[in-house]
Amino acid sequence: GISRACASKWMARYREHGELGLLDRPSVPHHQPTATPAETVTRIETLRRSRKWSAARIAHELGADGISISVRTVSRHLAHLGLNRRKFLDPNGENNRQPRRIIARWPGHMVHVDIKKVGRIPDGGGWRVHGRGSEQAKKVDRAKTAGARAGYVYLHSAVDGFSRLAYTEALSDEKAVTAIGFMHRARVFFAAHGIVHIHRVVTDNGSCYRAKDFAKVLHGGRHQRITPYT
Template sequence: MVHRNAPLTPEGRRRLVERCRTRPIAHVAAEMGISRATASKWVNRYRRFGELGLRDRSSAPIRQPTATPGETVAKIEIMRRERKWPAARIAFELVADDVTISRRTVTRYLDQLGLNRRRFIDPDGENNREVRKIVAKHPGHMVHLDVKKTGRIPDGGGWRAFGRGSSEAKAVARTKTRGARAGYIYLHSAIDGHTRLAYTEALENEQASTAIAFLERARDWFTQHGIVKIERIITDNGSCYRSRAFAEVLNGAEHRRTKPYTPKHNGKIERYNRILSEELLCARTWTSEAQRASALTTWNLHYNYHRPHGAHRGKPPASATPACVNNVLASYI
């Protein structure tokens, strides 16, 4: 691989060889800004190997005593293509066959073979594993919790209101340098997996005590809509959800945490966060945090009682609750 500062490319080496046919190597080397040894190297390679000698050679050593045998690499490819096993499973099976190899080594060879992604094995997806949906059987079967962290809006508006580089934005930046940081607002949300009924509050932090208090208020709010029992609570692995205090206030509900770095396992609340961001947080320019907090309360009513939802064929989430609350007036808009 030719780096960006290389004075010679394959075409430049060919021109070097042509010039050295009738002129001294030292003169041509000085003219092209390279050493005589380098020019002599390419001329000798051309005389010995022809055009192939002008190509870049691999920097790998000729002899590699600790290299993985070719038979092992072939086994890795067969296991991946035929059984579609991940690197960890392939390494486990090889170790069981008395082949010493690490998972990282298997991963590296899968990348070299072009098999590191599942879609590379079956581009049409014919033999891929079937997608398993997370389905809540009835209201209260699954309630998903999550926290969305967003920047606090300074009074008068931030750079979104006046533009970057404006005098107002610079004034806000100067207050930050003096120690008066704007900080963040934490949007705690709970959504019922069956009805998609959602409850959101803007709170000061994401500590365990805050998450516990929010869960109690969310449970009361769901009760008002006919969801009197929560059977399962789904969260990520945030510190507030892993605390012992949080486990003590579940009231008999099963607590399931998603696999680390796998937000799709809590996809309903993640999708709700995206809707919240698109339709409220980034939908307009806010001039203060109080203004946005007030709009959040209004938007919660709109989402639950008036906004059409695809899971209910265009009806709002409140229409699927046991209480069937669907007659809320739109006078709040």
């Protein structure tokens, strides 16, 4: 069930190498004209270990020295070298990234925006306080059956990093349209207290803040998204 050329190839391998010639071979070509030179790979490893630069920074520095290489190629070599994570650079495996404080210089310089999801607590407390099967727990269950609102409420908050002036609303969800409406009302609140221009809005990477329409509430300010330090 094989071609004459395939049978001839396997016979030639057996005559030249014996049974070892019948083992599977890698499909990597013998010659790769576009492969990254070994000297460049060595420079990538050296810059990563000594400077702890990202793939984008390494590609930029190599480009300044006349070595044209893409960020994706640098990332691939870092992964092959086992250096794609910053914590891999430390012998003990710990993360060597140091947290930096975000300092506001004047009112409106940085406004921190975030959402806190909290559960609605019924009047008098829930079963966690009174226990399951208690009269209070049964009362709460009857109220839910009768149509009382349950679930969660989302506290949208905006805090000026310099004056600590804060504005909070309890809203029904954390969708983009809700966050945008909150930011418009927060701007009115801050303007009424003398903060007429917000230079930077600091948020996390929540989906509502990544929405394209959220950029409209910046009014020329900078949107800085941060992730928690771990």
